[in-house]
Amino acid sequence: MASASWDQIESLYERARAVRPGDRDAFLREHCDDPAIRKEVASLLDARAQAPRFFEEVAEGAIDPLLEEVDDSTEGGTFDPPDLTGEQVGSYRLGEQIGVGGMGLVYRAVRTDGDFERTVAVKLLRRRLYAEEAVRRFRAERQVLASLDHPNIAGLLDGGVTSGGRPYLVMEYVDGVPLMAYADAHDLGLDARLDLLQQVLEAVQAAHQQLVVHRDLKPSNVLVTETEGAPRVTLLDFGIAKLLGDSLPVTRPQTRTGRHLMTPAYAAPEQVAGGEITTATDVYQLGALAYELMAGTRPFEVSGKSLTEIEQILLNTTPRKPSDAQKTGSGVASSEMQGDLDTIIMKTLRKEPERRYRSVEALLADVQRYRVGTPIEARPATLGYRARKFASRNRTAVAAGLVVALLVAAYAVTVTIQAGQLAEQRDRAQREAEQAEAVSSFLVDLFEAADPERTGGDEVTAEDLLDQGSDRISALDDQPRVQANLLQTLGQTHRRLGHLNEADTLLQRAVDQYRALGATTSTRYAEAVSQLGLYRRDQGNYEEAQALLDDAIEHRRGQGPPKALARELIRQSYVERQLGHLDTARVRIEEALNIQRRELGANHVATAESYFNLAAILREQGRLSDATKHQRRSLSILQSQVDGPHRGLAVNYGSLGHLTKKRGAFRKAEKYHRKALEQKRALYDAPHPAIAVSLQSLGALYNDMGRFDEAEQHLREALRMRRALQGPEHPDIAGLLHNLGALYWDQGQLARADSVLREALAMKRTVYDPPHVKVALTLKQLALLRETQGRTEEAGARHRAAVAMYETVRPTEHPAIARARFAYGRFLLDQGRVDAARPVLRSAHHVLSDTPANPEATIQTALNYGQCLTRLGQYQKANAVLEEGRTLAETHGRQEALQEVQTALAAVEGK
Structure with missing residues (x-):
């Protein structure tokens, strides 16, 4: 029937559904003159009455345009794209x-x-x-x-x-060709078709490990592109069925509800029967895809069938074996499919989900066994079957064996050896299948846990499923490798959701179990170690994180794709930066960046992440111009690839906020930090560490801007969030206490500032291993507070300790050392110790004038150094230094500082 007719059918059907059943015939006659259309609509209404749940769950696009959703704006009219x-x-x-x-x-x-x-x-x-x-x-x-x-x-x-x-x-x-069109156009043989199928299976398996099911696998969702090495498969629309399915709440009255995306020719029986959608559903659809790829035709032909007929076919009819199918495309010879390939495909197409392969991993394993000629798990391992498989793999050896078969003793020895080899192969294959089946069963159980009939209609969240998954892992004690894999996956998921305690327990158990099994060369072990390292990093335990990530890097260098090595280098670079090892951190990130540009391209999202990290290192090294350049490059790449909310955009906005703040552009910094916070609130549910970061950044900025009430509000909210997530002691909590202490000091609340800063210092000495830049920062803040309190002896001691610690952990020309020296030099100058102040201020001025990262600090350093030189009678030098300060104050519009510098210049000119 023509497309326009189908549109009329759909429109009429939707309106007829609202009419009482006894009045529908009259309604149809009144609103439609075409008997054929009236008959078809009546048959659809009748089919719905017989199988309402199936009808409502047929997806958009299931039967060509018949059930395409009508655009809401047409009020039930036709959909004209x-x-x-x-x-x-x-x-x-x-x-x-x-x-x-x-x-x-x-x-x-x-x-x-x-x-x-x-x-x-x-x-x-739609x-x-x-x-x-x-x-x-x-x-x-x-x-x-x-x-x-x-x-x-x-x-x-x-x-x-x-x-x-x-x-x-x-x-x-993806500029590719649909799977069947590519296979037919190139007249691919069996091996080439199996190569493409394996790529599809590997992709689906990887998604299942992340708890994502496709639900609408079919050849048109698989594109093939030519590459230098071999044809490459790309799966489209992965997980979009989940995105558009029942996971979204109903927001307006719908004419058809509860549907799942599917296409009848490839739909699993449970989809049309309204059953649970699990990984077994994808296994079935992969079987239907494999059937068509090998046989050149679909397992069922449903074109032109009514809905009732389609349901009966999918639920009650067993397809022919692929080798017996009547081909409509190229396919491969029937003789090539007979035997194991028939068996594998037919197992995937069983009506009962529990009788199929329990996972894509198990299906893939059987395909691989078939390709190398070892016994498949889908067939009973009889002696005759095993012997035939051995003979097919070892034709030459078997031929020679026949020659000497007359020697009974030798023959008996040969059979004994062969039986031993076959038993070993069988056992290994059985172990692999059991592992795959256990993983699949675990995932299926989790999906079933969301069944409304089990939950009483309550919504089941991701956290609920993770909690249930953690509880069920203990049932796999007899399968330690499977258990370790699941521990690692669930631990990683908990860490990403910010559930730090759960992540700690699960990841540590996974690493310990891999080590106990001697599986430390596996990729899964490397990922588990890396994830545990990231958790230790989140805890602030950077030394342990460093050791764990070094282990992961060593493994990745030995095996695995370069992208995985780059990822570990990025993670380790961050940890090295937190430890103050900036040169090492930069070496790590530049190695990662080179790998990513080579493997992924200059404009890839992962490459943007490395530019982001490189900018952070350069910022800490005081190279603000270079840092800003790389930061903007990172943001530009992301803006070309994604549209918020996105974690990469959020952290880039935050970092640009810090950079612009250091340059004294507070209003611009506020704009960036607010953009970062908006992105994070859209991405995460509070409390979350990422949200706390932005709240703290805004609080510190508002303090610098003199907006004290807003500053305290943001810092207090961040502190509550941190304590809820990270317990009583943590580096991030210590940093927040430091910010709060500075805020109280700026407000003139010296007693509160003293108490909070001392708490921050004590915590930093616990969570860091001094000497450390974070400890030095709070020492300097306490020294300044002691000055204000008139406790000069203690202030001097704190200043000296801060300078000494910075000098231990930072390069000689680092701005952080210069700022600490400036603070100490100004203290000495205020105490009248001019001779002692001169070398300290000279050193600070030398560094800050070459790297004016913070204009305010640079101007103040020039002012105090010029004043020191004036008091020593070195008027010419004093004049030159103060002129530098005046130029900088004029350039950056610092009027108050400019007035101070001009007053100091006037004092020099009067000499």
């Missing part, structure tokens, strides 16, 4: 339309802001979101999908919601 070429969606200008599907319209597009352009695919989805909660949940799910990082999964780069409430997704643009 407009041509949006040239329109702006978020930061992207749409080019030509490259697809129309059940989920929406797909356009090729380019980003229009920033310095970098990249071609992307923008998918405008569903509208009207409630803030729906939008928030959409964005949260989008972040989960964006975290999927696999070379065979098209990356989700960005997304948002238009002003009209329509969600859109920005995905990696």
Whole structure:
């Protein structure tokens, strides 16, 4: 039937559903003159009455345009996709339309802001979101999908919601050919088709490990591109079914609710029966895809079938074996599929989910066994079967064996040896299958835990599932390797959600278990060690984090992709920076940056992260100009690749806030910090460490701006959040106490400032290993407070201790040392110790005048050094130094400082 007719059917059907069943015939006759359309609508209404749940759960696009969702603005009219070429969606200008599907319209597009352009695919989805909660949940799910990082999964780069409430997704643009079209065009043989299938299986397996199910796997969602090495598969729309499914709350009355995205030709029986969607659903769909790829036809032909017929076929009909199927495409010869390949594919297509492969990992393992000629787990391991498999793998050896078979004794020895080898292979394969099945069973149980019938209709959150998962791990004590893998995955997830105590327990157990098993050369061990190192970093235990990450780096250098090594180098660079090892940190990050530019390209999001980290190191080295250059480059790359809220954008805004603050541009710094906080509040639920960081940054900034009430409000909120997350003692809590002490001092509350700063110093001496820059910073602050209190002897001691500690942990020309020397030199000058003050102030002026990171500090240093020289009678030198200060004050508009410098110059001119 023509597309226009289907649109009429859908419109009429939707309106007829609102009519009482006894009045529908009259309604149809009144509103439609075409008997064929009336008959089809009546049959749809009848089918719905017979199988209502199935009908409501058929997804957008399930039967071509029949059930495509009507645009809300048409009030039940036909959906006529407009041509949006040239329109702006978020930061992207749409080019030509490259697809129309059940989920929406797909356009090729380019980003229009920033310095970098990249071609992307923008998918405008049919569903509208009207409630803030729906939008928030959409964005949260989008972040989960964006975290999927696999070379065979098209990356989700960005997304948002238009002003009209329509969600859109920005995905990696893949200039490829659909799987079946590619296979047929190149007339691929069995091995080449299996190569493509394995890439698909590996991608789905990786996503399942992150608890993401596709739900709509089909050849059109698999594109193949030519590369230098071999054809590469890319899966599209991974997890979008989850994004658009029941995880989003209903925000307006819907004409059809509770649907799951699927396509009938590839739908699993549980999808049409309204059953639970689990990893087994993807296993079935992969089987249907493999069937078509090998046989050249689909397991079931449903085109032109009514909904009731489709349901009956999918639930009750067993497809022919692929080798017996009547081909409609190229496929491979029937003789090549007979036997194990038939068995593997038919196992995936069983009606009962529990009788299929329990995981994609198990399916992949059987495909690999088939390819190398070892026994597959899908077939009973009879002696005759094992012998045939051995013979197929060792044709030459078997031929020679037949020659000597007349020698009974030799023959018996040969059979004994072969049986031993086969038993070993069988046992190893069985162990692998058991591990895969245990993981799959674990994940399936978690998905089933969200069943409304089990929860009484209550919403099950990610935290609920993680808690249940942690509890169920103990049931796997007899499978320690499986248990270790799951401990690592759940621990990593808890850490990302900010559940630090749970992450600590799970990750430490995973690392201990891998070590006990002697599995320290595995990639999973490296990731577990790295994740535990990140947790130790979050705790502020940088020495232990350093050791753990060194272990991960050593492993990554020996094996694994370069990207994994770059990731560990980035993590270690941060830890080295916290330890004050800035040169080492810079070496680490520059190595990572070189790897990423080579492997990923200059404009990749991961490359932006390395530029961000390099900027942070340069900032701490006092190289603000270079730091700002790399920081802006990081932000520019991200703005060309993503659209907020995004963690990378948030941290870049925060760092630019710090850099502009150091340059004295407080208003601009506030704008950046507020942007960072907005991004983080959209990304995370409070309390969260990332939100606390931005609150603290704003509090410190407001203190510098003299907005004391706002400063205290933000710092107090950050402190409450930190204590809730990190306990009573933590480096970040010590830093917050330091900020609060400085605030009270600036407000003139000296007793409160004294108490809080001493608490901060005591905590820093506990959580850091002095000498440390953080300890030195609070020593200097206490020295200044002691000056204000008139406790000069103690003030001098604190100043000397701070300078000495900075000199121990920082390079000679570091601005932090210069600022500490300036504070001490000014104290000496105020005490009348001019001769002692002169070398200290001269050293500070020398460094700060060459690196004017903080104009205010540089001007004040020039002022005090000039005053010192004046009091020593060195008027010519004093005049030159003070002129530098005047020029800097005029350049940066520091009127109060300018007046002080001019007064000092007048005193010199009077001599």
